[in-house]
Amino acid sequence: xxxxxxxxxxxxxxxxxxxxxxxNHDRVGCTLTGVHRVLPCxxxxxxxxxxxLSAACVSCHxxxxxxxxxxxxxxxxxxxxxxxxxxxxxxxRPSAPGGRESVCR
Numbered sequence: 001x002x003x004x005x006x007x008x009x010x011x012x013x014x015x016x017x018x019x020x021x022x023x024n025h026d027r028v029g030c031t032l033t034g035v036h037r038v039l040p041c042x043x044x045x046x047x048x049x050x051x052x053l054s055a056a057c058v059s060c061h062x063x064x065x066x067x068x069x070x071x072x073x074x075x076x077x078x079x080x081x082x083x084x085x086x087x088x089x090x091x092x093r094p095s096a097p098g099g100r101e102s103v104c105r
Contacts, residue, residue, distance in 0.1 A: 004051035030055050034089030057083035 005012065005023075012023045025032050036044075044053060044060060058065065058081045069077035 036089060056081065057087075 009018075014022075053059065061083055065077040065080050065083070069075055
């Protein structure tokens with residue numbers, strides 16, 4: 001990530017290995033909750049991008065919304081940006097009206 005998270009590697013990595021990262025998302029205002037806590041880092045940080053990610057659900061779930069629209073789950077999915085009005089972070093599927101939870105609080 002080329003120092004994009006700061007110059008002190010030891011904030012996240014140990015001297016023994018870089019692979020054992022221990023990044024605290026709370027420090028950057030993105031508290032991972034629900035199923036997002038157990039996802040591999042690369043599920044969100046595609047291509048090694050560890051900076052500048054949007055906390056908006058639709059930034060990762062745009063394809064899910066489009067697929068839902070194409071499968072008859074409602075045309076509003078094609079332009080939806082507020083997933084948490086129907087879905088929650090514990091179980092994206094099935095939807096839970098009034099979920100009102102987000103990945104980053």
